[in-house]
Amino acid sequence: MSVISLKHHLKRGQGLPSFLGIKGKLDPEEAFLIGSRVMQWSDEILFIDLSNVHHYWRWAAQGEELLPFFERKFKEFFEASDLKFCFAHHPFQAVLNLKLQEDHLSCLGTPQGDLYFRQQDFRHWEDVLEEFGAHIPKKERRDFKKSIGRFNRFLERMKITKPFDILSIKQDSLERRFGKWLGRAWSWVFKGFDKGTLEPEQGDLFQTNFLGFDMSFPWHGVTIKDSPFVKRFLDHPLSEWEHMCEPLVEDMNKLLKNYRELQQERVTRVNWVVTLESLEVKSCSIIFRNPHSLLDDAPKFETFLFQAYYSYLSMMKELEQREDNLDFPIRMATVGWRLEVQESLRTAHLNEDLLSGGVSSSRMEMENKLPLSLQSFGLRPSFFPETSFGSREDEYLGEKLPWLAASKRKPLFVFKKIEPLNLEGNYKRTFLERVSTIWWHGSEPEMGDRDYYLIEDDGGIMWWAFQDPKGGWFKHGLFS
Amino acid sequence: MELNTQEEALLKEHLHKFSLEEKGPPIRSGLTELDAFFLRRGGIHYGKVIEWGSPIGRCGRFMILRFLRDLHESVVWIHGQKEELEVYAPAWAERGVDLSLFYFIRSRSPLPDLRPLFLEPAFKVIVMDCPERLSPGDWSFIASKVRENKQLLFVLRPFFLSTKRGNPLVSWRVNCWLKPKQGKYCLNFLKGGEGKIEIPMSRVRDT
Numbered sequence: 001m002s003v004i005s006l007k008h009h010l011k012r013g014q015g016l017p018s019f020l021g022i023k024g025k026l027d028p029e030e031a032f033l034i035g036s037r038v039m040q041w042s043d044e045i046l047f048i049d050l051s052n053v054h055h056y057w058r059w060a061a062q063g064e065e066l067l068p069f070f071e072r073k074f075k076e077f078f079e080a081s082d083l084k085f086c087f088a089h090h091p092f093q094a095v096l097n098l099k100l101q102e103d104h105l106s107c108l109g110t111p112q113g114d115l116y117f118r119q120q121d122f123r124h125w126e127d128v129l130e131e132f133g134a135h136i137p138k139k140e141r142r143d144f145k146k147s148i149g150r151f152n153r154f155l156e157r158m159k160i161t162k163p164f165d166i167l168s169i170k171q172d173s174l175e176r177r178f179g180k181w182l183g184r185a186w187s188w189v190f191k192g193f194d195k196g197t198l199e200p201e202q203g204d205l206f207q208t209n210f211l212g213f214d215m216s217f218p219w220h221g222v223t224i225k226d227s228p229f230v231k232r233f234l235d236h237p238l239s240e241w242e243h244m245c246e247p248l249v250e251d252m253n254k255l256l257k258n259y260r261e262l263q264q265e266r267v268t269r270v271n272w273v274v275t276l277e278s279l280e281v282k283s284c285s286i287i288f289r290n291p292h293s294l295l296d297d298a299p300k301f302e303t304f305l306f307q308a309y310y311s312y313l314s315m316m317k318e319l320e321q322r323e324d325n326l327d328f329p330i331r332m333a334t335v336g337w338r339l340e341v342q343e344s345l346r347t348a349h350l351n352e353d354l355l356s357g358g359v360s361s362s363r364m365e366m367e368n369k370l371p372l373s374l375q376s377f378g379l380r381p382s383f384f385p386e387t388s389f390g391s392r393e394d395e396y397l398g399e400k401l402p403w404l405a406a407s408k409r410k411p412l413f414v415f416k417k418i419e420p421l422n423l424e425g426n427y428k429r430t431f432l433e434r435v436s437t438i439w440w441h442g443s444e445p446e447m448g449d450r451d452y453y454l455i456e457d458d459g460g461i462m463w464w465a466f467q468d469p470k471g472g473w474f475k476h477g478l479f480s
Numbered sequence: 481m482e483l484n485t486q487e488e489a490l491l492k493e494h495l496h497k498f499s500l501e502e503k504g505p506p507i508r509s510g511l512t513e514l515d516a517f518f519l520r521r522g523g524i525h526y527g528k529v530i531e532w533g534s535p536i537g538r539c540g541r542f543m544i545l546r547f548l549r550d551l552h553e554s555v556v557w558i559h560g561q562k563e564e565l566e567v568y569a570p571a572w573a574e575r576g577v578d579l580s581l582f583y584f585i586r587s588r589s590p591l592p593d594l595r596p597l598f599l600e601p602a603f604k605v606i607v608m609d610c611p612e613r614l615s616p617g618d619w620s621f622i623a624s625k626v627r628e629n630k631q632l633l634f635v636l637r638p639f640f641l642s643t644k645r646g647n648p649l650v651s652w653r654v655n656c657w658l659k660p661k662q663g664k665y666c667l668n669f670l671k672g673g674e675g676k677i678e679i680p681m682s683r684v685r686d687t
Contacts, residue, residue: 389569461537
């Protein structure tokens with residue numbers, strides 16, 4: 001006998017989707033209690049991007065599953081209000097779900113949430129697309145409105161009622177026919193549902209944007225009311241970073257003193273608008289990967305200075321590249337700046353801040369100091385090499401999987417892209433295992449039966465390689 | 481000269497901070513002959529730097545995992561290998577690594593890019609895998625910080641180390657590679673108790 005639970009629950013180790021949609025009467029200022037990036041979609045719906053506060057909340061949950069933890073927090077924060085919450089992989093999914101949602105809470109990624117979402121038809125699409133039209137650039141709105149009409153006629157003619165009935169339609173085909181915004185909206189519906197989703201890769205050093213965020217979505221964040229700021233006009237131009245540190249620290253202390261509420265907040269973004277000697281104004285975003293307490297960083301502001309340095313370096317690189325073709329490149333000195341807190345999480349009255357220590361907490365603090373995020377991996381219940389692990393630690397299963405034993409003969413590093421291997425000259429091969437195709441995932445060309453070998457070439461280098469059923473050799477990993 | 485209580489406490493703190501004498505049992509690999517070599521010079525302790533020569537394709541990194549798997553401490557592995565290579569987590573897990581304690585970051589020049597990692601003991605163990613270049617100043621900085629923060633640092637080189645140029649700031653310099661035909665791992669100690677040892681591959685892999 002099987003037991004069916006009607007409560008939303010994520011599988012053990014499964015990560016919570018990165019967006020939260022809230023429907024109901026809620027002041028956007030109150031949404032900053034949950035996340036630092038908030039967008040007002042319509043009068044009754046707003047979104048919160050949880051990607052940059054995820055580690056913080058997981059640490060605050062102290063081992064509790066995140067979904068029940070948030071359910072408890074919602075009751076605590078918004079006690080009296082009649083709000084509906086939906087966790088989704090993309091804001092567009094959240095709004096589609098919230099239009100029909102009757103329950104207090106839903107979550108994509110849970111069996112119930114996915115089932116409910118998959119069964120949705122196009123009834124509310126027109127409303128949602130019209131609301132979406134208000135967020136795209138003005139000059140494109142007219143064409144977008146026309147394309148909605150054409151799209152509706154196409155659905156009627158083809159007798160298509162549910163988006164999940166026609167998974168085979170490609171985004172670019174829709175973009176060609178109905179314009180880029182409709183094509184994009186279509187692709188957003190399936191985010192998190194596709195099988196071969198690529199994990200975000202670690203980007204270049206000193207990048208100032210988060211890779212996990214969908215840049216194609218027109219996110220218009222709610223700005224903090226009366227955002228705290230401090231201005232400075234330097235007595236003389238400064239061009240060396242070492243000389244800027246002292247006035248920057250002074251300004252941050254001033255900011256914290258002038259705006260006492262900042263002492264109870266965790267900041268995720270500070271906008272640093274720099275005025276150069278040429279009177280050109282450049283904006284640098286000082287981004288913290290995890291919500292950062294300025295109070296804890298005071299009075300030296302070491303973490304802040306690290307991120308400010310990366311941001312400053314990246315701006316200077318850009319400027320130097322631009323000025324490179326000049327005969328006499330001008331060393332860009334700074335004559336003044338304005339520091340403004342743009343995003344913060346309002347964690348006031350939370351007990352979590354009293355807790356400290358633990359690997360997770362020190363990891364968060366260290367990540368805020370580094371120019372890159374730390375990667376951690378977990379195992380997935382799959383014997384197929386490419387799908388057997390994920391880049392988030394939520395994926396960690398904790399127990400030994402039967403097929404893992406074979407991994408003892410596998411390399412620590414593998415190639416991101418599998419490429420043909422030319423086997424020439426003397427080499428020795430040792431058969432390791434046969435990996436069958438994941439046939440239930442469809443017939444993807446790279447997922448065929450594979451006979452894995454350990455190849456030792458004449459130079460003594462050892463490769464982890466496989467032979468496909470057609471006899472072709474491919475290198476998959478390198479023993480290091 | 482007699483010290484007062486305050487001075488004594490300060491001296492104790494200072495000695496603890498910069499002490500060359502480590503406390504606690506040595507970090508072991510579980511391979512008797514290998515541990516015996518390290519024990520000749522007091523064994524591996526936090527605060528030490530080990531330079532490990534292991535060309536890519538010669539399996540020398542597996543031996544490092546023998547030291548890290550039972551530590552139950554957070555480890556950061558800075559990998560500066562080729563761009564097209566990425567971590568294959570199941571192989572690490574099956575060799576006894578607790579993935580929840582292992583963090584990875586890609587950088588070819590950890591200094592100055594990842595300087596904060598050396599400024600505080602957020603990670604007890606740091607592995608610098610194929611750092612591009614380390615100047616004498618960089619070596620001096622990391623050695624002093626590792627000692628001060630009581631961290632353990634492995635610097636993995638993608639080539640065999642030689643005796644032509646030494647490194648006064650590391651405790652051990654070891655070359656490690658696999659001889660697949662003989663099924664044996666070879667370790668050549670260049671500094672910290674010179675000598676060679678061979679260990680059967682099956683013992684490294686299966687025990």
